[in-house]
Amino acid sequence: MTNKNDDRLIKKGSRVFNKQYIAKKHSKEVGNSKLFIFALFLAFLLGVLYNVYTHxxxxxxxxxxxxxxxxxxxxxxxxxxxxxxxxxxxxxxxxxxxxxxxxxxxxxxxxxxxxxxxxxxxxxxDFPMFEIKKHGKKILITNNGLITDEKPKSKEAKFIEIKASNIETTIGKSFTSSKAIQDFIEQLQASSLIGSVSQLNLENKLDIGIMIQGIEVKFGDLNNISFKIKLLEKTLQDIKNKGLEAVSINLNNGDNPIVVVK
Structure with missing residues (x-):
């Protein structure tokens, strides 16, 4: 005979169930539900990954x-x-x-x-870009200012001639110990001018010279390098726009360079 006060039993209709059985059944249903949700999430994640890798x-x-x-x-x-x-x-x-x-x-x-x-x-x-003529020989200098014995790929390669005194000739060393000259060459290469430069005269740091597009440029000293380079770019563009044939440009006149034309 079933004890009505026994809380371990549950009556449903004409059937009596043990609470422990009900708990196990419920736990199994919850477990199956979680497994189904996990499978859905995994399928979604795989779909996303597939699209990411193939899209x-x-x-x-x-x-x-x-x-x-x-x-x-x-x-x-x-x-x-x-x-x-x-x-x-x-x-x-x-x-x-x-x-x-x-x-x-x-x-x-x-x-x-x-x-x-x-x-x-x-x-x-790091490639040969400049040359210095000394005692009948050509000393090649890389774009980073280092002395090199590496030959260019093309026999027809053209170099920018540098005129300088007290140069270093040891392979792998910088051709000059002057930080100002090194900065000047670096900034010049970063500008639009470098493709038209044929010669640099670095013998006197107070009177730097540039030969560009057949025009002699008196760059002056190595103060305000960036400003002077931009000013030279602007001046050359003005000369081109006006169709002038310039002979020389003097940048030693502040914001107003002196241009000599034919």
């Missing part, structure tokens, strides 16, 4: 290369193992930096991902 939005579409002057973009891209179209998440850019540095004139390389679809490549080069 065109996450594929490399552009490569930006900066810092190279003599190394072709195509040579650098080859060292990246043709990354265009590859998934940017799976692509490891660090893996190819050493390969880029193996190129002839590349001194350093840094490759990074710019999400969602760009590779950014920044390189630093």
């Amino acid at each position: 065109p939005y996450m594929k490399i579409q552009d490569i930006y290369i900066n810092g190279n002057r003599v190394t072709d973009d195509t040579e650098i891209i080859k060292k990246l193992k043709s990354p265009l179209g590859k998934n940017i998440l799976l692509y490891n850019p660090k893996k190819y930096e050493k390969d880029i540095k193996s190129l002839e004139y590349i001194r350093s390389a840094k490759v990074r991902k710019v999400f969602p679809k760009i590779l950014s490549v920044k390189v630093e080069e």
